[in-house]
Amino acid sequence: MNARTRPLTTALLFQGGLVVLALALAWLFGLRPWAEVEISGWSLLLSLAATVPLAAALVAVPGGRWRWLDELTRLVRGFLELLFRNARPGAVLLVSLLAGIGEELLFRGVVQAGLASWASPAAAILIASLMFGAAHAVSLPYFAVAAFLGLYLGLLYHWTGNLLVPIVVHALYDWIAIHYYLRRR
Known part of the structure; x- marks a missing residue:
C-alpha cells in the first residue's frame, strides 16, 4: 500500500469493519437484521424514488448563501479528494456500497431495531439518528445534516x-454525493 492509496484503503477497511461490527452486535443481542432484507423490484423502485x-x-x-454550508462543502470536498483523488472508478461504488450496508446494518438494523424492542419506535x-449524526460529527453542521439523514x-x-x-x-446517495462534490468547483 502506498501513500496514494492509503486513505482509500483505510476507508474501505473501516466501512467493511462496520459490516463485521454490525453482524457481531446483532449476534450478541439476538437480532437478525438480514431477515428484514427483502429484495424485490418494488423495494428497489421505492429506494430509487426515496x-x-x-x-x-x-x-x-445554493452555494454562497450560508457560511456554515460553504464551510461544510469545503470540508466534505477536501475529505473526498483525499480519499478518491487517484482512485479507480469502482472505488467510489465500493465505498458507497460498504457504507450503505455497514452503516445501515449498524444504525437501523441493530441500534434502531434493538431499541424498538423496548422503547417506542x-x-x-x-x-x-442522533448516534448516526454523532458518528459523522466532524463539525456541528455535519452532525446536524447526518442526523437529519439518519x-x-x-x-x-x-x-x-x-x-x-x-x-x-444510503449507498446511492453517497455515490451521487461523492461524484457531485468531486465534480463541483
Whole structure:
C-alpha cells in the first residue's frame, strides 16, 4: 500500500469493519437484521424514488448563501479528494456500497431495531439518528445534516420494514454525493 492509496484503503477497511461490527452486535443481542432484507423490484423502485429528494436537496441548495454550508462543502470536498483523488472508478461504488450496508446494518438494523424492542419506535428512530449524526460529527453542521439523514433513513426503515430500502438509499446517495462534490468547483 502506498501513500496514494492509503486513505482509500483505510476507508474501505473501516466501512467493511462496520459490516463485521454490525453482524457481531446483532449476534450478541439476538437480532437478525438480514431477515428484514427483502429484495424485490418494488423495494428497489421505492429506494430509487426515496433517493430523489436527497439528491435534489444536494444540488438545489445554493452555494454562497450560508457560511456554515460553504464551510461544510469545503470540508466534505477536501475529505473526498483525499480519499478518491487517484482512485479507480469502482472505488467510489465500493465505498458507497460498504457504507450503505455497514452503516445501515449498524444504525437501523441493530441500534434502531434493538431499541424498538423496548422503547417506542419514535424514540428508537430518534436515538439511532442522533448516534448516526454523532458518528459523522466532524463539525456541528455535519452532525446536524447526518442526523437529519439518519432520521430520514430511520423513517424509511420503519415505514417499509425492509432494511434494503435504507441500505440502497444510503449507498446511492453517497455515490451521487461523492461524484457531485468531486465534480463541483
